[in-house]
């Protein structure tokens with residue numbers, strides 16, 4: 592008697608397994624791909640950007656920070672893929688270190704070479720590279 596009941600339970604479990612097995616599991620896993628984790632350097636770059644750059648360049652680099660209305664010309668959209676393509680990392684680092692006046696742009700872009708270390712400039716460039724909208 593005991594063995595028979597066990598048999599029924601076993602058969603039931605097997606049946607359940609056959610019905611609700613893989614397909615359901617797959618469907619549940621599909622919709623939420625985990626967000627790409629930011630590297631340590633990228634997070635440092637983001638912190639630097641938020642601290643020193645965001646007031647003018649805006650949260651997304653679009654040139655719409657709360658101080659942007661004071662600026663003429665306005666900061667360009669750093670997240671524009673066309674802009675990103677035109678500039679090398681060295682160009683960006685140079686503009687950041689020497690400022691607008693140093694590279695023939697508006698003097699309203701301050702030089703950061705004395706404020707930020709070389710590593711911080713590299714990290715912030717890394718962060719700028721992560722901005723383009725996809």
Ligand code: HEC
Nearest residue numbers: 643644647662665666667683686687691696697699700715
């Ligand atoms: C006081 C406002 C202000 C702050 C703060 C500021 N910028 Fe700018 N930035 C500007 C303006 C204005 C321009 C556009 C200059 C022009 O087009 O002549 C600019 C231009 C740039 C450019 C584009 C250079 C190019 O080649 O076109 C980069 C890159 C940049 N800024 C990075 C930064 C980073 C990184 C920081 C923070 C460390 C920062 N900026 C902080 C105002 C600012």
